[in-house]
Amino acid sequence: MKPLVCSNSDQQCQKVLLKLRTKAPELVQKAEFKCATKQGSLFLIVSEQAVDIRCGFFATSVWDDNGDGLVDNEDPVSVDISVGTFKR
Known part of the structure; x- marks a missing residue:
């Protein structure tokens, strides 16, 4: 399982992630x-x-x-979905 991480240069993400891990650890998990x-x-x-x-x-x-x-054709598609929301 890949943990949620932020790049070293993204300070906003790092601050938000620290807050999420502190206030809503079960949501992150x-x-x-x-x-x-x-x-x-x-x-x-x-x-x-x-x-x-x-x-x-x-x-x-x-x-x-x-x-x-048997598979005759396939179509890979990039998708993103919400897996959790934290109200600020």
Whole structure:
């Protein structure tokens, strides 16, 4: 499971993450688990009202065009979803 981390140069992210880990550790742990089940990477979207913990991952759609049970086409798509929100 990949923990939520901030780059060394992103001071805002580091401050927000420290606050999240202090005030809502269970929210961060749940977000890390949810994202790990999708083999994704966590990131934060910060606004004045809330911090949205998001998970970015690849989802693949597959098609069996001729009904033989084998994949004939696939389409990987980059997706991000909210896995937790902390009201500020």
